[in-house]
Amino acid sequence: MELPAAEWVPCNFQMDNWTMEPAIWAPGFPVEYHQYASSEIFGSCLQTCDPNPNGGRLVEYAQATWNYPTTVAVAQELDVDMEANMQDNTICAFKETVQEFKVDMDTMRMKIHRYPASLRGFNEYSSVPRMVAMGPYHCARVLQDQLIKHVEKVKYVAAYHCVMESGHSLQEVYDAVVSAAHIARHRYDNNLMAGIGDGDFLPMMFYDACFLVQYMLWCTPAATEMEASLRSFFDFNRKVLRHDLMLLENQLPWLVVEAVMRFRHVELVDFIADWRDYLQDRKVLEEKPVVLDESYEPPHLLGLLRFYIVGRSKTKVQTRANLNSISVSVSAIELAEIGITLTAKETTELINMGISKKGILSAKLSLAPLSLDDERASFLINMAALELCTTSNFQEAGDEDSAVCSYLLLLSMLVHREEDVQELRTKHLLQGGAGLINKDALDFFTSLQSLPLRGLCYVRVMVEIENYKVKRWIRIMVHAFLYKNKKTILTALSVISVLVSILGTLMSLKSKSKI
Known part of the structure; x- marks a missing residue:
């Protein structure tokens, strides 16, 4: 079916003939505005503006009348009018730009954004x-x-x-x-x-x-x-x-x-x-x-x-707490020392992250598991980039608005060495044998540390960890002692077990000798 030329463009339309229209100047804008060639973009605001709109009439009037004081007075009045006209046009240009900026901000969530500067470090x-x-x-x-x-x-x-x-x-x-x-x-x-x-x-x-x-x-x-x-x-x-x-x-x-x-x-x-x-x-x-x-x-x-x-947040947990201070990051080793273990949550939704009690001396930090390869890493980065472009204030937005940034920040917080990556695999937070090797996964996670520490879910988890430290400090001391000295304790228990076994054998022999 053929369409009229005005309505249809053939398949081989050319994209190499695009031209850039000249820029326009107002204070802080390109210089061409001074040339008053900006009516195309700024509309009717500048259509009446001319470098010397009354110049011709001013010359004719001066030639027709030889009353010098009157001519000077008229010229001065016209100069004032021209200056006022220029100011009006500039204000009009300002208003046009302000309105355009407001529309852009109001429709921020629906825009097709450019890659944010904070993530330019990725290749x-x-x-x-x-x-x-x-x-x-x-x-x-x-x-x-x-x-x-x-x-x-x-x-x-x-x-x-x-x-x-x-x-x-x-x-x-x-x-x-x-x-x-x-x-x-x-x-x-x-x-x-x-x-x-x-x-x-x-x-x-x-x-x-x-x-x-x-x-x-x-x-x-x-x-x-x-x-x-x-x-x-x-x-x-x-x-x-x-x-x-x-x-x-x-x-x-x-x-x-x-x-x-x-x-x-x-x-x-x-x-x-x-x-x-x-x-x-x-x-x-x-x-x-x-x-x-x-x-x-x-x-x-x-x-x-x-x-x-x-996914959607099922409960709205407050991130504010009566704390004198709070850590903005914590390592996997520190978590292990205070009794918080890493656990893969049985979910695919990234928003499901948080601290929950596990036992008398411990708790668990649960996250959605991840199978990491190049394509998935790129997908995560672009979802995080979208959050950075569309959420102006993460603290006032919902959990969902910064969930990917929070998820990536928590993972990057836990990883500093290849051994830490392997620990994530042991805890099944990283799934599968294919994909990025430990070294490449480490490079990926450490590069995420450039993300702003603004994710609401991330902040909430850090508050939960801090509250855990404050409320269970005695249990944490006991757990930390056991954790730091577990090798010595295990060795001592092993020795005691051997001694008990030997003592039991001697007691048995002694009782037989009496018989």
Whole structure:
């Protein structure tokens, strides 16, 4: 079906002709504002502004009247008016910028964010796609990387099957995407989008959204109904696709994806169930089914999966306590000394972490287990990056808003040596034999120490540990003595056992000799 040229852009649309529009200046803005060429961005506020709006009339008036004092007075009055006009235009520009900033902050949770500066220490593996570029942030790689360029053709194949299998016309699906894309455009970085016209952006949203919907279908039982060659592509590249589609800068606004899903339905319960236990190798066979939260509006695919992998906090525990001081970190050795043992919790939800009593002299710190490889490490980092970008104040937000940061901080707090990593394996917090070796896992965990110590769950656990120290200090002293001297105590008990055995033997011989 052919569409009018004004409505449809061919598959081979070019993305190398994007141009950047000139910047505009106001105090603190680019210098071009001084040239009063900014009406395109600042709108009617600057349309009346001219370097010398009354200059022509001022000259004519001076020539027509030779009354010098009157001419000077008029000129001075016009200068004052021009200065006032310039100030009004600048204030108007300020208001425009302030309003734009407010809108950005109000919609922070729905934005497609750039990678936060606090996580720039990680290598490009956790931030740059290797095979498929989604959206505008990495579109330049289409021209630079042959593999990514090849996948652009696969997007056209996915779009074709997506439309054909939907039972609707190409025009219907494309129009729905266009309607959503006009809103979605404002969810990307404004500076970048200034250089991308709708002629490039709208087809990009259409092809990318169709590709993503087909991928989501492949993750569900509906994959059996998918066209064989496209299914084979997803099968062969499952690991790299899982990596690329979970990158923070490689996301599509969810409203664009939903626009396509209105025609090509995806069973989200099945899709989320396929991903929910992705971080663990050990699968729960009788896991509770996914229950969709209708009140949650995801910003994009990464946000959707993070929401259900994190889980919901069942109880709201206060993080404030009557403490004179509190430690912001504690090692696994210190925990062992005071009687807190590490335990893998039987859950896949990362939010389930905390201290609970275990015995008279001990307690346990429980966390969700983790199977760690390169892809899962990248997934965790990008979920943490999303939390850093969307939560301005972790102390005032809910547990769920910083759960991934808290989870990673607790693990990094426990690990300082390769022996500590092995201890996590012994306690089954780290699962499986495949994935990162102890040295690589140590490097990963220690690199996480750059995360801000702001996670509410993390703070709550540290408060629980401090309360445990304060309330059970006598038991802790007893446990610490036993822990530090356990080798000596075991040796002494062994000697006593031998002496008792020898004494028993001698007593037995003595009693026989009397007989």
